[in-house]
Amino acid sequence: MLRNRVTQANTVVQAGLVHQINTSAWKVPGSQGKQYLITHRSGEKARMRCDLDTGHGLQDCKGNVNGHVCRHILTVLIFRAKMSGENNSRGMLGKHHAKVSLQKMSEDKKGVKNPFYGKQHTEKTKREIGKKGIGNDRSAKLYPAFYNESTNEYIPGGQNLIKMCRKHGLNSNKLHAIKLKMRKQTREGWRLATPEEKREVIYRWYEEG
Numbered sequence: 001m002l003r004n005r006v007t008q009a010n011t012v013v014q015a016g017l018v019h020q021i022n023t024s025a026w027k028v029p030g031s032q033g034k035q036y037l038i039t040h041r042s043g044e045k046a047r048m049r050c051d052l053d054t055g056h057g058l059q060d061c062k063g064n065v066n067g068h069v070c071r072h073i074l075t076v077l078i079f080r081a082k083m084s085g086e087n088n089s090r091g092m093l094g095k096h097h098a099k100v101s102l103q104k105m106s107e108d109k110k111g112v113k114n115p116f117y118g119k120q121h122t123e124k125t126k127r128e129i130g131k132k133g134i135g136n137d138r139s140a141k142l143y144p145a146f147y148n149e150s151t152n153e154y155i156p157g158g159q160n161l162i163k164m165c166r167k168h169g170l171n172s173n174k175l176h177a178i179k180l181k182m183r184k185q186t187r188e189g190w191r192l193a194t195p196e197e198k199r200e201v202i203y204r205w206y207e208e209g
């Protein structure tokens with residue numbers, strides 16, 4: 001599903017997991033430490049190329065058969081579009097500009113790049129954002145990523161706890177309580193996700209579908 005792939009690619013870009021090697025080469029992660037090398041070759045018909053870097057040489061990425069474009073190339077295309085958008089603020093396709101981007105822009109000014117759903121907000125930036133009146137809406141408060149050990153479910157961090165809880169059929173008070181108690185579990189098995197869990201979950205999900 002292309003739409004799914006675009007969401008996946010966007011998440012990987014947002015999480016700052018695309019590594020630009022030079023102006024025509026990028027690395028994109030896979031699960032279990034895999035890496036994909038994407039190169040841009042201006043002289044060739046198929047301009048973007050993707051190889052799996054096994055650590056002992058390169059293998060053709062299997063996603064590019066029969067004219068298909070693999071998720072790794074798609075990710076790099078989105079990454080490049082985002083970068084050129086950032087270099088030219090008029091390039092912002094500004095529908096959701098308001099809350100998310102205001103926050104993002106203020107982070108960029110502080111030199112904090114690639115926030116992943118706000119997980120990198122320190123208590124200080126949170127307070128500052130609050131003071132500026134961005135995110136004053138209580139329902140739009142930032143929340144961290146949650147992980148459920150018993151069901152292996154994962155909820156990425158985000159901005160609207162109440163909305164997210166409604167979507168997942170969860171009790172928002174309970175999740176708020178975990179957030180306050182840090183790493184303690186609810187009876188249902190929910191707790192705060194560790195940074196490693198966050199990354200591995202993104203990688204695995206990224207390779208699905």
Ligand SMILES: [Zn+2]
Pocket residue numbers: 036050051061062063070071072073
């Ligand atoms: Zn690929």
